[in-house]
Amino acid sequence: MKLFLSLCCCIGILLSGCDDAYYNDGGLLDNQIGVYEGTTMSYLESQPALFDTLTTLIKLNNMEEEVNRKGSTFFAPQNYSIYNYLLLKYPDPENRPKTLEAIPAGDMAEMAGYISDYIIPNEQIVRSDLSTVYSYSTTLSDKKARFNLVREDYLGNINMGAAYMIYSVNLNPPATPEFYSPAKVVVTDVATTTGTVHVLISDTHIFGFN
Template identity: 25%
Template sequence: MKIFKVKYMLMLAALVTLAAACKKEHYTDGGVHSGKLDMNVYDFLKSRPFEFDTIVWILDKTGLAEEVKKNNITFFAPKDLCVVNFLNRRGGAKLDTLSVEVLRKAMSKYIFPNVKVWRDEVPFLNNTDGGGVYIKTVLNDSMLVDSPLREDYNGVPQAGPKFIRLWDPNGFAYTRSRRFNAAATWPENADNSTNPPKLYNPWVSSGNIITSDLQATNGVIQVLNGTHTFGFPFK
């Protein structure tokens, strides 16, 4: 009888653990993932201060917080680490010494009103100029979203997960390159066989979006990799 009770208690504990696991939030760091949230974009960012408290501060400081509270938006969410990269690119500048105009211009590149960008709807790289789609920011500038071809998986061609990327087209020196190297310097020669040589800027790309299609109550959130440099500096 005691053995039966112990087995029963272990089974009950396992069921409780499974139920708790099913209630875990949809956000995961480090892989392509999607899920539905019970909060708007701004509240989601505030709910994760260890990753986005600096982003929230910039949104509040620049007056763009109200934009990410509006309906039918897509926010490509840079992490706080992205801002650290941005400050390091400026010689270790302090965030509170930068003008509101500089911060507003940089943050605006991630906010897209009146559109929901879903991963599966973004075109793959499939033509000579790179493919992808252009979308308008909250300040009416153009940004580019595309998807690199799927990688092979377990020997099956192009069976890997689909990723999307955000680009600042103003950083394309000649034609954009698919390479992303956060440690590279600008400019670099990607292909010397052309005249003029094709130059690429590693900072104009977000790299692969690591967490995609988070469905907030007012729009879509695409979370950027921490290797990205906030603001897409290309000089």
């Protein structure tokens, strides 16, 4: 009787072992992913597809050292944001400057001011010490900067999903009521040798928080 029952069991196990060969596991990201060996500037130059317009603008306004300032945080706008800005700045194609170098000095100075809106000179802002409550700091162009996290849903459970960072700058002059224009951060906490870099969303954010 025993022999018979054991025979049945081994048939069962033999045939049914669920082979999980169907799941091609690529594994997890190691936690060193967020570290970049090099300065913030070299990080931007290492990804031309996203930042080559930005790096040229920085160089033209020779703001490298502000960007590479020790212990600073840099919110990098992508090329598409600057592209949309230029479309707005020069609506009709005829008299749009052919190259960045051909941008008149006045406009270039204004763009330098915008670049400094993205630099937090003396503070390392990282995701871990932010929360859904606003926290504040000042930009290089001493405008008020505001940071907060927004949580998404997870499978229909409200506010239990991933959290992403929002970076907003107050555009109104000091005395008037504040108006913060927000931008979502799509790559957070890139630690370079000179500070921290966050990359802003490209399709809905226009360079200079227009």
